[in-house]
Amino acid sequence: MRIVVPIKQVPETKSVKMDEKTGTVIREGVESIINPLDLYAIEIAVQLKESNGGEVIAVSMGPPKAIDALKEAIAMGVDSAVLVSDRAFAGSDTWATSYVLAEAIRKIGEYDLIICGERATDGDTGQVGPEIAAYLQLPVLSYVNKVCGTKDGDISVHRLVEEGSEILESEMPCLLTVVKEVSDPRLPTLRGKQKARKAVIPVFGIKELDLDPRKVGLAGSPTKVVKIFRPKVARECEKIIARDEEKIKEAAGKLEAFLKKKEIL
Amino acid sequence: MNCSDVWILAEQEDGKILRISHELITRGIALSQKRGCKLCAMVFGNNIDEADLQDLVDRGVDKVVSVEAPELQHFLIEPYSACMHDILSKYKPEIILGGATSTGRTLLPYVAMTAYTGLTADCTGLDIEEGTNNLLQTRPAIGGNIMATIKTPDFRPQMSTVRPRSTKPAPILQKGRKGEIIRLKHNQKLLNSRILKTGFIPNEEEQSLHDAEIVVVAGRGIKKAENVQLIRDLANALGGTLAATRDVVDRGWLSYSHQVGLSGKTISPKLYVGVGVSGAIQHLAGMQTSETIVAINNDPEAQIFKVADFGIVGDLFEIVPALTKMIKEGKLSFVK
Numbered sequence: 001m002r003i004v005v006p007i008k009q010v011p012e013t014k015s016v017k018m019d020e021k022t023g024t025v026i027r028e029g030v031e032s033i034i035n036p037l038d039l040y041a042i043e044i045a046v047q048l049k050e051s052n053g054g055e056v057i058a059v060s061m062g063p064p065k066a067i068d069a070l071k072e073a074i075a076m077g078v079d080s081a082v083l084v085s086d087r088a089f090a091g092s093d094t095w096a097t098s099y100v101l102a103e104a105i106r107k108i109g110e111y112d113l114i115i116c117g118e119r120a121t122d123g124d125t126g127q128v129g130p131e132i133a134a135y136l137q138l139p140v141l142s143y144v145n146k147v148c149g150t151k152d153g154d155i156s157v158h159r160l161v162e163e164g165s166e167i168l169e170s171e172m173p174c175l176l177t178v179v180k181e182v183s184d185p186r187l188p189t190l191r192g193k194q195k196a197r198k199a200v201i202p203v204f205g206i207k208e209l210d211l212d213p214r215k216v217g218l219a220g221s222p223t224k225v226v227k228i229f230r231p232k233v234a235r236e237c238e239k240i241i242a243r244d245e246e247k248i249k250e251a252a253g254k255l256e257a258f259l260k261k262k263e264i265l
Numbered sequence: 266m267n268c269s270d271v272w273i274l275a276e277q278e279d280g281k282i283l284r285i286s287h288e289l290i291t292r293g294i295a296l297s298q299k300r301g302c303k304l305c306a307m308v309f310g311n312n313i314d315e316a317d318l319q320d321l322v323d324r325g326v327d328k329v330v331s332v333e334a335p336e337l338q339h340f341l342i343e344p345y346s347a348c349m350h351d352i353l354s355k356y357k358p359e360i361i362l363g364g365a366t367s368t369g370r371t372l373l374p375y376v377a378m379t380a381y382t383g384l385t386a387d388c389t390g391l392d393i394e395e396g397t398n399n400l401l402q403t404r405p406a407i408g409g410n411i412m413a414t415i416k417t418p419d420f421r422p423q424m425s426t427v428r429p430r431s432t433k434p435a436p437i438l439q440k441g442r443k444g445e446i447i448r449l450k451h452n453q454k455l456l457n458s459r460i461l462k463t464g465f466i467p468n469e470e471e472q473s474l475h476d477a478e479i480v481v482v483a484g485r486g487i488k489k490a491e492n493v494q495l496i497r498d499l500a501n502a503l504g505g506t507l508a509a510t511r512d513v514v515d516r517g518w519l520s521y522s523h524q525v526g527l528s529g530k531t532i533s534p535k536l537y538v539g540v541g542v543s544g545a546i547q548h549l550a551g552m553q554t555s556e557t558i559v560a561i562n563n564d565p566e567a568q569i570f571k572v573a574d575f576g577i578v579g580d581l582f583e584i585v586p587a588l589t590k591m592i593k594e595g596k597l598s599f600v601k
Binding site: 011013036037093094095098121122123124125126127128129130131133134135139140141142143145156158159160161162163164165166167168169170171174179180181221222223224225226227228229230231235236237238239240241242243245247248249251252253254255256258259262264 | 278339343368370371374376378379384386401405406407408409413417418419467474476521522524528529535546547556557565570573574575576577578579580587588591597
């Protein structure tokens with residue numbers, strides 16, 4: 001079984017800082033990590049390889065330093081990796097990103113499965129997985145929280161939706177986007193880290209992928225950012241200290257009055 | 266291409282139109298009035314009641330196009346996307362709004378990619394730009410730390426998914442309001458699927474987190490699994506749904522379907538009550554657009570109070586049972 005896992009390097013959410021004057025995100029000096037939700041995709045891919053045989057290939061689109069994310073994926077059990085990087089890709093929205101990644105996956109060759117994290121914690125769109133699937137004309141199974149198994153070229157999964165979990169079967173190849181519940185990511189092993197150090201990771205750019213330059217980067221992106229601003233935090237907290245029975249009753253009364261004023265109930 | 270009208274994807278389950286569809290009507294009315302165009306709705310399903318389609322008209326939709334077949338009973342990506350493309354080519358929508366639901370967030374990107382057009386995810390604000398008549402889409406990003414306004418100036422249709430509960434459902438304007446209802450004859454060629462739905466496991470909680478008007482969230486401050494019951498009791502007394510932070514789920518005290526935050530669900534209920542929730546930035550990302558936020562925490566400096574409207578500082582093991590008791594005994598009248 002050949003599995004491709006697209007991953008993204010993102011800034012550590014906890015350390016995201018804002019430039020108060022411009023309202024933009026300060027990226028300098030911020031620690032970069034593998035998108036936390038991609039770890040579940042890597043883990044389930046490695047597990048499927050362990051039980052079915054085959055290989056797992058990680059692919060990431062980003063600046064040259066995204067190679068660190070790919071090396072970490074190798075340390076977790078991924079067999080090989082490809083970096084998709086080119087100045088021309090800068091400013092790509094989800095459409096252009098999906099176009100580039102889908103073409104990179106095509107170049108990697110035949111595959112049975114593509115497994116993505118449900119979304120990245122920075123852009124937060126969750127669109128790239130389904131968009132890669134659309135471009136490659138694959139069925140997409142989104143919000144997968146359990147992989148039951150594979151048999152005769154089919155895969156059986158659970159898909160987490162609003163009212164519960166759907167049980168679905170799909171022909172392979174197909175694309176899954178997975179949520180946290182699907183797996184419990186392992187830590188990189190010492191041997192994995194050694195392998196990652198030695199790994200040679202090819203870089204695909206616009207030339208290697210033979211892409212249409214009008215479809216990548218800012219120019220190829222249908223969506224344009226008009227402005228970025230900081231959300232207004234208009235909340236002012238009415239805080240009541242309630243350390244004894246009397247005070248608790250008082251606090252409850254005030255909560256009741258507050259909720260009535262807000263016309264919540 | 267001559268595009269003009271605003272369209273919504275009206276979602277249904279078992280033939281019944283879902284609340285998110287009514288919320289999209291609210292959005293759609295505002296946009297179509299500003300643009301001076303019609304508001305249209307597309308529905309995919311099976312055996313949908315005429316009354317349900319008329320109800321969309323009663324709430325403000327001018328034209329409803331319903332595509333029905335047994336293969337469209339439940340959401341399956343291939344038949345749904347094929348039928349949506351069919352509507353794109355027949356009616357040439359200018360704008361398409363879908364819910365940021367498990368269906369909308371799968372279907373719209375799939376269609377936007379093939380149609381080569383722009384899609385903006387999980388919008389909380391929509392407007393029309395003066396002069397250009399372009400759709401302005403505002404959404405939170407980076408865990409809600411920033412807001413971005415995005416437009417799709419040169420590609421059509423302009424597509425957005427809209428965060429559930431970010432606006433009120435459209436009320437009925439007039440019973441029997443005049444509108445066009447078209448039952449589009451389905452084309453069997455569009456209904457092939459490589460995915461088969463073989464079963465369904467319903468949620469443990471009675472009411473789904475997405476639909477809940479009141480959500481009570483258990484945080485690490487509850488200390489152990491047995492104490493989940495205290496929070497469940499409060500949720501039940503309030504008529505709300507129980508949820509949890511990542512810490513509580515990772516410890517196995519509640520299942521993943523309860524998790525709110527960056528690696529879980531994003532919710533926007535009328536009332537959020539956080540009990541023993543510290544307010545880690547990853548949690549705030551999933552709840553800070555809630556209408557009203559109430560927090561109960563022992564630590565007066567807890568981050569959660571920074572986004573809360575009302576806070577009670579004290580021991581949750583004393584406060585929560587007391588609150589539950591008062592509500593049950595009718596001493597607090599804020600229960601529906």
